[in-house]
Amino acid sequence: QVQLVESGGGLVQPGGSLRLSCAASGSRISIYNMGWYRQAPGKQRELVALITSGGSTNYADSVKGRFTISRDNAKNTVYLQMNNLKPEDTAVYYCNAQHTILSRSNYWGQGTQVSVSS
Numbered sequence: 001q002v003q004l005v006e007s008g009g010g011l012v013q014p015g016g017s018l019r020l021s022c023a024a025s026g027s028r029i030s031i032y033n034m035g036w037y038r039q040a041p042g043k044q045r046e047l048v049a050l051i052t053s054g055g056s057t058n059y060a061d062s063v064k065g066r067f068t069i070s071r072d073n074a075k076n077t078v079y080l081q082m083n084n085l086k087p088e089d090t091a092v093y094y095c096n097a098q099h100t101i102l103s104r105s106n107y108w109g110q111g112t113q114v115s116v117s118s
Contacts, residue, residue: 002027002107004095009112012085016116020080022095022109032105033098034071034078038091038114045094049080053100062088085116 008020020036033052039045049069050058057069068081078095092111099105 002029002032002097002105004097004107004109006093006095006109006112009093009114011115011117013118014086014116016085017081017083018085018114020082020093020095020112020114022078022080024076024078024097028073029071029076029078029097030073031100033100034069035096035098036069036078036080037094037096038089039094039111040088040091043091048093051078082114085114087116090114090116 003025005023006020008018010018012018031053033050035050036048037045038048046060048060048063049067051069051071059067066084071078092113094111095109097107
């Protein structure tokens with residue numbers, strides 16, 4: 001069992017930056033692929049960025065070049081650095097952990113709100 005707690009969300013002006021953190025407990029994240037997802041009002045949840053247990057990354061086209069996902073296995077934490085934020089980035093951001101072998105071992109955090117507005 002993995003517990004995930006996101007933090008770092010808030011209100012920021014267009015062009016600003018935020019850094020989200022996802023602190024994990026209950027298990028070491030080194031054996032999990034970790035992802036950040038977001039869900040805007042009235043829309044489906046979508047993948048924003050993914051980092052595998054080996055450190056490979058993948059991004060949604062809409063955030064490439066602006067967002068960076070990273071992980072610190074020693075701190076059992078995953079980060080999402082978001083730069084040049086746009087109003088369309090407004091959403092609740094969720095952290096996800098997917099075990100690299102056990103497909104049923106999939107966990108979500110409670111989410112953190114990111115709002116981009118002037």
